[in-house]
Amino acid sequence: MTEITEYITNDFKAIDSQDSIAAIQDFFSELHFSHFPIVEEGVYIGSIASEDIETFDSDKKASDYRFTLEGFFARTNTIWLDVLEVFAKNHTNLVPVLDENNTYVGYYEIEDIMKFFHETPFLKEPGGIIVVKKPILDYSMSQITQIVESNNGKLLGLFISEADVDSVEVTMKITLGAMNEIIQTFRRYNYEIISEHQEDNYINNLKERSDYLDKYLNI
Numbered sequence: 001m002t003e004i005t006e007y008i009t010n011d012f013k014a015i016d017s018q019d020s021i022a023a024i025q026d027f028f029s030e031l032h033f034s035h036f037p038i039v040e041e042g043v044y045i046g047s048i049a050s051e052d053i054e055t056f057d058s059d060k061k062a063s064d065y066r067f068t069l070e071g072f073f074a075r076t077n078t079i080w081l082d083v084l085e086v087f088a089k090n091h092t093n094l095v096p097v098l099d100e101n102n103t104y105v106g107y108y109e110i111e112d113i114m115k116f117f118h119e120t121p122f123l124k125e126p127g128g129i130i131v132v133k134k135p136i137l138d139y140s141m142s143q144i145t146q147i148v149e150s151n152n153g154k155l156l157g158l159f160i161s162e163a164d165v166d167s168v169e170v171t172m173k174i175t176l177g178a179m180n181e182i183i184q185t186f187r188r189y190n191y192e193i194i195s196e197h198q199e200d201n202y203i204n205n206l207k208e209r210s211d212y213l214d215k216y217l218n219i
Contacts, residue, residue, distance in 0.1 A: 004080045007112040008097050014039040014104060015048065015062060022058035024048065037096040037107060038062050038069060044096055044104040046071045073098050076105060080116055083108060122157035127173045131161065131194040132186050136168050139191075147189060148174055151181045169194055 012031070015024055017040040027036070028050045035047040046069025048062060056065055073096045074083045086095050093110040117123060132144070141158070148155050158172035174182065183193055 004083065004108075004113070004116055005076055007108055007116060008076070008106040009109065009112070010106045012036075014044070014096075016040070017045060017061065017063040017066070019062050020058070021053065021056045021060050021062065021065070024062060025053055025056075025058060028053055033094050035070065035090075035092045035094050037094075037104065039104055042104065044073065044098060044102070045069060047092070047094075047096060072096075074108065075100065080113065080120075083113055084117065087113065120157070122173050125156055125173075125175070127156050127175045128179050129171065129173055129195060130179070130183065130186070131169055131171045132191040133162075133167055133169045133194050134191050136163065136166060139168050139170065141170075143189065144170060144172065147185045148172070148182055151178045151185055153178060153182050 012027075014037045015027070017038055024036075033050060035049050037047050038045050040063070045066065048065070048069055052065075052068050070090065072086055072090045072092070074086050076097060076099050078086075083095065087093070087108075087110050095108045097105050097107055099105050144158065145155060154175040156173040156175060158170055160168050161171040162169035186193060
């Protein structure tokens with residue numbers, strides 16, 4: 001699989017802190033970036049937001065608005081899942097990349113990271129998705145893994161897709177196999193099944209018809 005660092009780009013050089021706001025406004029008007037990195041003597045000092053730049057005085061320099069810069073970044077050794085988190089937390093489509101010495105080396109664009117994500121086994125390999133929910137104090141990643149593997153399933157990946165003070169939802173992708181057995185085992189361990197499953201629905205429908213038939217025969 002391709003290394004995520006192969007997606008670091010320098011198609012556009014970082015904005016210099018001495019560049020005029022007018023020039024930066026022109027830059028953003030032609031491109032779709034939500035943010036872009038600012039460097040001062042080659043050192044990254046933060047990212048300027050396209051939404052902010054519209055309100056700035058065009059006669060001033062980027063350095064005059066240092067206080068508005070956002071300081072998020074990834075490092076060259078940051079794993080792809082953590083890079084995705086930087087994008088999500090900062091509502092951005094561009095993340096600057098620094099090396100271990102804090103030297104600016106380029107940036108990631110969200111489209112490239114999503115391409116990388118689509119090449120991971122989690123999305124690329126065939127399998128089934130199960131979403132389960134449980135009180136936050138009761139759930140266990142190790143128990144979830146054990147339930148899947150004890151039913152001869154193999155996990156391609158899992159992550160917490162929703163969470164609040166009371167409960168968590170865990171989304172997992174499993175190689176196709178004994179899906180219904182896995183689902184029923186989760187239920188036995190008091191996990192709520194959030195996702196819809198054809199096989200599961202079929203079993204439930206059979207049970208409902210069986211219950212109805214029992215009532216009918218007992219009339």
